[in-house]
Amino acid sequence: MNKDNKTLDVKTLHIGFDDTDSINGRCTTHLSYLISKVLINRFNVEFIDFPLLVRLNPNVPLKTRGNGAVCLRIKGKNYETIIEEITQIVAGYSELREGANPGLAFYEEDNISKDLLLFSQNAMDTILSKQLAIKIAKKNKIQFHVFGKGYGIVGALSAIGCILDSDHTFETIAYRSEENIGKSRKTNDLRVKRLSEESYPYTYNNFDKKNFRILITPHGPDPVFCGIRGEDPLLTTFFLKNLCIEEELDGYMVFRSNQGTNLHLVKENKGNDMKPYTAGHINCEVATLPYTINGGHVIFKIKDKLNHMLPVAVYQPTGLTKIARMLTIGDKIEIGYGVHLKSNNQPTLNLEYLIVKELVKVFGMKNPTCIKCSKNMKSEGRNKGYQCHVCKTKIRSIEKIKIEKDREIKSGLYIPDPIAHRHLTKPFSRYGMEKRYDRFEVIHMLKSIQWINDSGGLI
Template sequence: MHVQTLHVAFDDTDSRTGRCTTHLAFKVVEHLKKEEGAKLVDYPLLIRLNPNIPWKTRGNGAVCLRLQVQDAGRVIDHIRQAVEEGSAIGSGANPGVAFLQSDSVPAELQKFSALAMCDVLSRQMAEKVAKAAGVQYSTFGNGQGLVGSLGALGCLLDGDHTYELIAYRKPENCGLPRVVDKERVIKFSADTYPNTFNNYDRNHGRVLITPHGADPVFFGVRGESPEVVASALPALQPLEEELDGWTIFRSNQGTNMHLQNEIRVAGAKAYTAGHVKCRVSGKPYAIEGGHVIFTVEQDDGAEMPAAVYEPTGLAKVAIKLEAGDLIEIGVGVRKGTTKHPKILNVEYLSVLELAPAFDVLNPVCKMCGKRMKSEGRNKGYQCDRCKHRDVNAKKIFVPREREIKTGLYIPTPKAHRHLTKPLQRYGIEKSS
């Protein structure tokens, strides 16, 4: 038997009832190491795909394993069976699993993967790419999971990336409350700053590393290196229960990978993600719930409304924008309905240039110094007090100081999506 390189990816094994794609990866890797002598040639990859896809599972995460194995056939059989048995098929999961036996990852697969971060891809297109790239695959349920599987399989993650250590509970503890000492999380967070992120939301006093459902994840800690996330184990291990084990994933979480491409407002496709450089073209206004709406205009004159949602914490910034401000926004395109037009859901706001703002005042009376009243459009002004009339008087524009500054505004950690790049990561991105 000679050693072969085998790439494996699976997606959509979980459902709302609480199974978990990363847990399946943890179990599969444990088995393959012990029973098949398999070696991982990279950390298991946890790849988050376009978060705007409406039919996604909770986090739209897929897993890819790059392995060296003795007997690829047996490994493929084992994984296929594990995905089928370990998925919540029938209660919302539509898993796909994909295998590639090759030393390299074909270009068309890499291209498909890049699109899967920000676009809406069909199962048919996935099948076509799989065939062209020599990928074997199995699908269950409606098979939508094939898109995510290929998206992960083709993702080399050779640019910016992060790590997440995920610790798992023993089956008998799943569903019980997770006891995590808030003070230890705060201390860990401070001790490892800026190399771990989203452990704790200071603004809301909330621990972010633990999920809340019945799934087998005890906690997940995200950071810049395998070593720093591994240090969470001694620092945060629960005293109340014994854990089942843990895996360190390499991931595109916290990288804004889905926002890399530029969206053209004219013809923007529903559910796609990207960024838009534009001018604010209408005064922002608040709607019920504290959300803020404003219109933006791209350099070709195309306009679209943009929405900043209250829970992101960005609404209080957006309301201070003025027509003419130059901004860049990370967005997801919300589908239009019969009642509402297509809208850009804002994920981050970068204020590039502030337009000068003015208060517009009526002219002052030359005779007595009181502010005059308009006589109507183009009819000049008259003074209330001394009745002096001036047909040539003009409105006065008084420069007003802006209440916001140029710079980057991102959502509060509690409102972060898996892919949202936290503020502390700006400037420390990896290039390989």
């Protein structure tokens, strides 16, 4: 009997966890790497999907840096022992004293229940309570553990409920050996640049061409050495292996992810329904002229079809302020946004992308041209007519001409510079590259790719 038959009759075990890291770093992925090693080496389980790195609503005020949760989906035996072992690992690893509030959940089921799917969808663009998470966990017989304040239970459940059967990307994350954590990361920036160019457009946001800056390494004392983002797990791993990293790493793991997909902006909302810290997109019209405030940020108001007016803020680091300044009243636009509260409690839409759909015509007035020599005429003063500055012809009864001004701005999509991207921001190169999920293709990839490697020397 082969291994496949042995595991066919057991249910899938979904393991979700979140908020195990503090602001000191993104360790939740590292924890999932450690757990995956134990699951494979000690319990000989079979993964039915790549470890899933799920980024949740980036506008939630209570969050660690990236607001990422992880789900592992496995088939194996001795789930009771596995659950006990993992619970101990999570409790021992998490930075409880540093302000982490981990949540851990185990769901033994082949098909994810509808309420869990919906809960996860909502976690991308709204704020969900710990209480609701616990209610859904109990209803679905999900075993869960909370530590500290336990906010992580929301992310743990959201990760399990995120089947990611729509667009997705991959990230190969390399982890440092214990002795190197905290030391500065040495990378060959030219190599990162070259590999980014060679793999374009199948990798993204690894190198910022405009600012000549690498984007693959975090800067904190966390165990991540670097992460390579892209469309294909084989390519992101190839990229990593060709970086020729000098320090000896512990290993790497490939994640399937909703990063770079704009999954938090798919819902279209109306102007009268903007709750603080939610996200989405809206089709609207520019209602006031954009102006610049301190810090170089640009503010303007929009109105929706029912004339609900709302302020929009375009932050300077997005690199979109220049474009925003060129908008004018009446322009039809679509914007992706996160709702934030300004000091006066007014919900403000922080712009995440801009699509200019229709530009209004803008007119200006111009002095008339000379009837004799066609040169521009000069005003002689109020109600005194015009005189040609070349042939000196004077005409009293002539008026200014209405002309259409050049709008400078073009219709189309505008997104922030890579440096201002959030994990979920869909980069320019990904438009038109959106993927569908194919379960059999994923299983085939899992079998043919070395998606986890804990022998650091091989990298």
